[in-house]
Amino acid sequence: MNEVRFGQAINKALADAMTADPSVIVLGEDVARPGGPFGVTRGLLDRFGPERVRDTPISEAAIVGASVGAAMTGLRPVVEIMFMDFVTLTMDALVNQAAKARFMFGGQLSVPMVVRMPHGGGINAGPQHSQCLEAWLAHVPGLKVVCPATVADAYGLTRAAIADDDPVIVVENKALYAAKGDLPDTAAATPIGRARTARAGRDATIVSYGAMVPVALAAAADLGRDGVDAEVIDLRSLQPWDEPAVLASLARTHRLVIAHEAVEAFGVGAEIAARMSDVGFDELDGPIVRVGAPFMPPPFAKTLEDWFRPDAAKIVAAVKRTMA
Amino acid sequence: MSHTLAPFATDRLLELYRGMRLVREAEERLSALFAEGEIPGFIHLSIGQEAVPVGVASVLDEADTLASNHRGHGHAIAKGLDLDRFFLELLGKQDGYCRGRGGSMHVADMKLGMLGANGIVGAGLPIAVGSALAHKIRGTGHIAVVFFGDGALAEGVLHESMNLAQLWSLPVLFVCENNGWSEFTEGARQLTTDPQRMAAAYGMKATKVDGNDVIAVAGAAREAVATVRAGKGPCLLECVTRRVRGHFEGDPQKYRDAGDVAAATRDDPLARCESQLIADGISQADIEAVKTATAARVDAAVAKARAGPPPSPADTLADVYSPPREVAT
Structure with a gap:
């Protein structure tokens, strides 16, 4: 290692x-x-x-x-x-x-x-x-x-x-x-199409990928302090994506938030939300909430970019919204 | 444009004539089938340009790779693709080359190095460049060839591809079929330069031939292919030809003078080849025999294509991705 x-x-x-x-x-x-x-x-x-x-x-x-x-x-x-x-x-x-x-x-x-x-x-x-x-x-x-x-x-x-x-x-x-x-010295290939549970939890599922996974984990830690036990799914593959894994998590938590850095509209989160509102309809106890960047090009100035990129607070707010 | 090699063996010329006749017969039949509604979609014919693919392909090896374009029936047939599977594909049948997924603009045969016709103008160039890179790295000794029209000369990726091929000295032959028309517009209203000057700008060897003289094309192609195969870098072969038909079948060509079509029709590479054959002592009867045999071959392919079953949607999705395979690391 x-x-x-x-x-x-x-x-x-x-x-x-x-x-x-x-x-x-x-x-x-x-x-x-x-x-x-x-x-x-x-x-x-x-x-x-x-x-x-x-x-x-x-x-x-x-x-x-x-x-x-x-x-x-x-x-x-x-x-x-x-x-x-x-x-x-x-x-x-x-x-x-x-x-x-x-x-x-x-x-x-x-x-x-x-x-x-x-x-x-x-x-x-x-x-x-x-x-x-x-x-x-x-x-x-x-x-x-x-x-x-x-x-x-x-x-x-x-x-x-x-x-x-x-x-x-x-x-x-x-x-x-x-x-x-x-x-590990014996590191192996990661099968394409299989998600990973980055953090197990019972109360809500946060699906994410890439650099938003550590942000989602930080959000889950924050939520834990408020007594909310969030599960974080790291998709790893977007096409194909691991629909069974997301559905299984939703079936445990009954709440779903999808977080990515890309703009929210017409994004990966939209596809996941659409599928889960179909095949996961019976499992949902709250709205599926997406967290993504606002519908605009990424801005340059530090203050603007910091505001533009989704952060842990936005994910926390989204989880609280679906649990409300 | 004086690449005509004389004397040119008569039996070899007769072989080239057979090749051109097959392309012509196939496309004339496609035209009729299209008019009768038996071919879905739309097709682009290369009638009047047969000397280019037939002349070039006559000096290629079977394992040389070829990237084609939307006007690519001649390229496929000249590369030796099976006529039955070609017609089956054009009619959208299950046993066609692409099992009805592709049609006229996507005929391909990987076993013969035919990397596909292409619906995107200029897209074959980087594919041929990459294929040539693979030949070079793998040391196959084969070359890649790409056919494109003068319309592609204005595509950015053409310039990127020519630069890359020359920079890396890749075994690729660029064949420009300069038929004077870019879809509905004359070449003169599209470009401020020409293929020869473009090649010169990249330091690439280039030749210009009468593309309706199959002997000239075959001769120039032989020289160019020898250069490319010897590892001396890419070459551009510009074949000046004429587009007899519209951009696509059914194109009323209102943008074109009747005189231009008539001139293109008169400058027929097959008629010119026939004259040469007669001059070389081949009889008219022998030429008629070629025509009859070719027509019969095309008849058989058309009959088979008409009788072929249509593809079923059931197994279509399975072609989107390769079958799963255990990944070893």
């Missing part, structure tokens, strides 16, 4: 995957010689060489499109998109090509590729470097989307994404890169 940072766990996952499988390559802007803008790919060039670890031009559309072609021709590319905001430039390759190739060619092939991208605020990066756009990608049939909250899952979900035969988006919250946690 080693204490490592979140970003180092992803680095180890990439290195282990490249060691295990020569068809895995890593490419992206500044990922090779500079080691990645957040240092996640540091050292890979030295270990695996310039054929398999490639700095690319600032050509997001072409590098993701090329990854589709490479995946169709026997490689397992892992692309880094420097900020999730830049995924806009890759949408044809992701949505019309990677996601649909298997289906529209009648199941002839798989497209085993991974696109890593950091989302989220907290570093005052402003409207074009802070967005959480995962709901867009989770809405596209053919893509899978994962979002780790812990060091173990940063490793495990990255390994699972690379091993997966379909295109997987790994969303990494940049506020987590420096977070520390334990990574």
Whole structure:
């Protein structure tokens, strides 16, 4: 067991995957010689060489499109998109090509590729470097989307994404890169589509993912002081998401709050709320309440961004609302 | 544009003629089937452009990979795709190449390296570049080829792809089928430059040929493919051709002068090839025999496609994701 940072766990996952499988390559802007803008790919060039670890031009559309072609021709590319905001430039390759190739060619092939991208605020990066756009990608049939909250899952979900035969988006919250946690020497892949109970509780369920999981845990601790025993579910995967696990938790607590950093409207929380109001209707003893950012672009100034990002107090208020 | 290689073996020319005749016959039949309402959706025909895919494919290996576009029937047929499964797909049948999930704009055959027609203009370029990257890293010795029209020259991803291919010296051949029309607008009203100057801007080797002269196309393609396969970096092959039909079948082409259509129809690569064959001593009867045999082959494919069962929605969802697999780490 080693204490490592979140970003180092992803680095180890990439290195282990490249060691295990020569068809895995890593490419992206500044990922090779500079080691990645957040240092996640540091050292890979030295270990695996310039054929398999490639700095690319600032050509997001072409590098993701090329990854589709490479995946169709026997490689397992892992692309880094420097900020999730830049995924806009890759949408044809992701949505019309990677996601649909298997289906529209009648199941002839798989497209085993991974696109890593950091989302989220907290570093005052402003409207074009802070967005959480995962709901867009989770809405596209053919893509899978994962979002780790812990060091173990940063490793495990990255390994699972690379091993997966379909295109997987790994969303990494940049506020987590420096977070520390334990990574066992024998760390394993985290199965895609399975949630984790981050905190067991009886009175209300808080479903969350990524960097909102520690916020939800802080909210649960606050609620505990008020005598409310909240359960926190870490989704880990957004597409597919673990509906049975959420339903099982709701069946225990009968109250549901969904919290994410992305804007609340039309988000991941909306899908979960819709499903639970259907299949979980009989379990509900209160309204399903969502916590997300207000419907606006992420603002720059510190006071504005602090206000914009959901915090523990907002989750506490939401739990109290559904329990009222 | 003087790449015509003379003398060109007559039996090889006859082979190219057979290839072009098959594409022409197939597309003329598609046109009729579409008019009769037997093909759902819409189709884009490459009638008059057959010399490009047939000439280029004649110098490719089976394991070379190919990315195509929305006007891609010729690319698929020239790459050797099975005509029965091609027609089954175009008619939306269960036994088609894509089991009725794709249709005209998504015909693909991974066993033959046909990475798919594509409904998005320019989208095949980065796919071919990535395929070439895989060939290079895996050391397969194969190359990737992408066909695109002059309309794609204005797409941003084309420029990103050409730059990346040249930067990494990838084994990819860019084939621009310059037919003068971008959907409903002339190329001259779309671009301030041309493919040759674009290639020059990226330091890429480029050739321009008469795309309606199958001998010229095959000759230029042979040189370009040899360069690419030798690891000397990508090449651009610009084939100047003409679009005889509308952007899509049923396009009334009100934006186009009748004279332009007539000129395109007159400059027929098949007729030119026939003249050359006659000059080389092939008889008219031999040419007619090719036509008859090709028509019979297409008849058989159409009959099979008409009789094929439609796909059932029952197993469609299963194609969205790959079957689950145990993940080992």
